[in-house]
Amino acid sequence: MTKERLYLFDTTLRDGAQTSGIDFSVNEKVVIAELLDRLGVDYVEGGYPGANPTDTEFFSEKRTKTATFTAFGMTKRAGRSASNDPGLSQILDARADACCFVAKAWDYHVKVALGCTNEENLESIADTVRAAVSAGKEAMIDCEHFFDGFKANPSYALACAKAAYDAGARWVVLCDTNGGTLPDEIKQIVTAVREVVPGTHLGIHTHDDTGHAVANTLAAVDAGVRQIQGTLNGIGERCGNANLITLIPTLKLKPAYADRFELRVTETQLADITAVAHAFDEILNRSPDRHAPYVGETAFATKAGIHASAILKDPQTYEHVAPETVGNRRRVLVSDQAGKSNLLGELERVGIQIDKADPRLDSLLAQVKEREAKGYAYEAADASFELLARQVLGEVPQFFEVKSFKVIVERRHNALGDLITVSEAVVKVDVDGETRMSVAEGNGPVNALDVALRKDLGKYQTAIDGLELIDYKVRILDGGTGAITRVLIESQDTRTGRRWFTVGVSSNIVDASFQALIDSITYALMKANQA
Structure with a gap:
């Protein structure tokens, strides 16, 4: 029996970014996009170009290698043409393979939020899709509040979906925006939608406000949709979105789905899903959910x-x-x-x-x-792991040896009378039997140590000239002032664009940071030595 193809659409970088307390930098978005490529999803929705500087910069170039890079935006405004809508133009001009536009599918929202007629909204949907297709983009429409809209006015909700499909949308995505729909309702409504839009062009986007986002997604698949939207570890606004980290193993391993459907995710990529989930949590600077299905620390733990x-x-x-x-x-x-x-x-x-x-x-x-x-956690610190492995295997020479370091933090008034805090670091390093001492000031003790450590490594100096620290995260593993601290550092070689993560652990935050810094520099030297 030929299996039907299911497509995975990740919206971590757009809808997931609406999670309370989460604010991705451009560098973090680049790393997360790489994680999603590593996982094997079909689409990566990167954000809303033009809505904020971060997303605009992120879409200045294509950020995925294998997944379809997707820009998000609104349908054109009522009362103007698609060619005369600056917001639409920014989305179409973004370095993206596909465009996903959110459209109102609930007549109540058309009246209250858009302030236009139902007919004008249908026209906006169709014109937007046609404009995207003409621009050479794969076009999708997210029918916002579709299930609530269907309950209120079935014929209009269906008309919105049909307008998108008839205009050439590759995907018409049914969104449970408020997250209040239950699985039996999802199944019934999707079945009705299939009367006007084929299931091969339908997607599902669910929220977890009743704890049913994964169940609702599976119900939609059972009813005929073939695109699944979700996020890494289920992050998202309010209670979160459908969790792709839970859905992917279920679809790959459970016979009810595995026997009928095919995913782009390979068995090798599936075996990497726990590491991907934990690496993402490290980027968020939070502890992984120990009780998460499939990937949690206790998912396969037995006590009885x-x-x-x-x-x-x-x-x-x-x-x-x-x-x-x-x-x-x-x-x-x-x-x-x-x-x-x-x-x-x-x-x-x-x-x-x-x-x-x-x-x-x-x-x-x-x-x-x-x-x-x-x-130590190596899921998000590949460089430290590779370095440790190659050291044990005898493949890494000792480029340098740190003899000692000292950091002084002084708070005082400067010559202008302003109260300032100054950090100064002294590092003694042995290179080829010669001890070198470097002193540097920095923006905090870690920055001072970083500058001092990289100030003079003798013959190795040119190999690290392009090295810079671009991110720094601290995790307290135990409570109290004497807690064990884990530091994760992201570094980059500005000459090659290569990025890597290193980790350090200690009861002293400065010591943990210094460990991660040493690993970062040693890793850079190792790669230069291999070149």
């Missing part, structure tokens, strides 16, 4: 004695899927061989080929486990 006994005999007794299929692990029975398998997968991902019988793997595995117990 009778359960543990059964799992020892056959894991299927208390596991609905094998944890390794989603890159997670069993918390009751973890063999050395299973640990090595996961490690080999990670090594291959960062470009290290090694025989599974190599005895050095045991040493590396022991070090990784020991470090993770102390608080």
Whole structure:
């Protein structure tokens, strides 16, 4: 039997960015887009070009390698032509492969929010789609408040969907914008929509205000839609959006869907989904949800004695899927061989080929486990992981050795009488048996250390001339003033555009930062040495 294709549309960078407390920088959006490419989604909606400087800059160039890069915007305003709408022009001019336009599908919103007639709204939908198609873009329409609109006025909601489809929209997406619709309603309404728009052109966009976003999405798929919209880890406005990290394994592994549908996500990419989910949480600077389906730390953990006994005999007794299929692990029975398998997968991902019988793997595995117990997290710190692995494998020379460092933070009045805080760092480094001491001031102790450490590395100096620190995140792992601190640093080589993440852990925030800084510089030197 030929499987039908399901398409995954990620809106983390647009709808997910509306989450309370989340504000993505351009650099963070670039990294997240890379994560989404790594996961294998079909569409990445990057934001609303023209709405704010961040999104406008983000769309100054194409940001995905494999996914269809998608710009979001509004349909044209009523009372003007598509060619005379500056907002529409900005979206069409963005460096995007596709455009997704939000359109009112509830006549109440047409009257109150748009202040135009129902007919003018239908005209705006059709004209916008035609303009996008003429511009060579794949056109989509998000029918906002579709389910509430259908309940209030079914014929008009259907007319909005049909207007988009008839004008040439590749996808007509039905949005449960308020998140209050339930699965049985979703199924009934989608079935009705299929009378005017084929399921192969229908999408679903759900919110989690009743805790049913994933269930509603699956109900829509059962009813015939073939595009699924959602976000990483379910972030989104209010209670969040449909969680793609939950939906993807369900669609790939559960026979009710896996036997009927095909995703672009490969088995290898599925086995990477836990690492992707955790890396995204690190970017958000928050702890991963330990109880998240499939990818949570306790998703395959068993505490009850009778359960543990059964799992020892056959894991299927208390596991609905094998944890390794989603890159997670069993918390009751973890063999050395299973640990090595996961490690080999990670090594291959960062470009290290090694025989599974190599005895050095045991040493590396022991070090990784020991470090993770102390608080290190390598899901979002690939550079630190690769560096540790290559050091254990004997592939990294000792470029330099830090003998000591000192940081002084002084708060005082300057010559103008202004109260200022000054940070000064002193770093002693041994390069080829010669001790070099560098002193630098910086905008805070970490910046001062960074400048001092990179000030004079002798013969290695030219290799790090383009190095700069572009992001810095701190996570407190335990409460209290003496807490263990994890620092994640993002660095970049301005000459090549390469970016990497390193991690440090200590009870002292400056020490943790310095560890991450040393890893960053060593990684840069290692890559220069490999070139």
